[in-house]
């Protein structure tokens with residue numbers, strides 16, 4: 001099963017956007033208008049064997065990741081988190097002590113990021129054996145300019161990446177993919193600093209190639225990266241940095257001067273926005289004088 005194909009089907013068959021849903025499915029968060037106020041909503045999940053290795057990962061880090069993955073989508077919109085909800089399905093063998101470790105971490109992480117947990121649901125596999133699944137929904141509010149969307153990149157803009165990419169999963173199964181900081185403060189600082197010059201943004205969960213292709217598609221443009229300018233984590237080749245995923249950094253598109261660091265995190269100009277001819281790839285990487293189609297280099301989620 002292909003996650004992108006399934007998402008396309010869901011978007012195509014979704015109810016048409018209404019005045020109550022100014023941002024429909026297809027961005028990092030949807031936006032609803034409630035009583036004249038705009039609220040952003042998103043849901044994400046962490047699944048044993050898919051998003052972490054259950055043999056080596058402490059439940060405290062699983063609970064942390066369930067919240068921080070969702071907060072990375074809040075960062076992508078330069079929004080401020082409000083509240084969270086959690087729903088978990090647990091193997092019966094997990095036991096009460098480990099289940100408590102999981103939920104304590106969910107609650108503590110949510111509070112740490114000013115996104116208190118206000119409810120949820122727990123189910124336990126009894127008839128069948130299944131993997132631990134922890135789903136988190138977050139509500140957030142736009143700040144300053146309003147939510148920064150995936151659409152808005154213009155020909156001639158530059159494409160920037162925060163931090164370093166690739167090597168997110170260490171040999172022992174642990175590492176950055178469990179311990180990353182969602183770029184909430186950096187995103188809001190960016191929106192404040194650049195104002196209207198910040199044209200589009202996405203967080204990097206599925207790999208720079210695939211995530212940038214979402215930006216390009218929504219904006220109706222082509223993004224061209226320079227392989228030598230992709231900021232790679234030490235030891236990670238650019239192809240890995242482009243395709244591995246779980247970086248949870250920001251990829252944004254802007255015009256004019258852009259700061260070289262945000263809250264101490266490096267910001268790298270890695271590409272540019274170009275006109276996209278019909279049928280041309282959404283994302284291209286220039287390497288050694290050749291143009292490679294990077295659209296399909298991103299990490300594809302598949303069903304376990």
Ligand SMILES: [Mg+2]
Pocket residue numbers: 028072073076202203204205
């Ligand atoms: Mg996202």
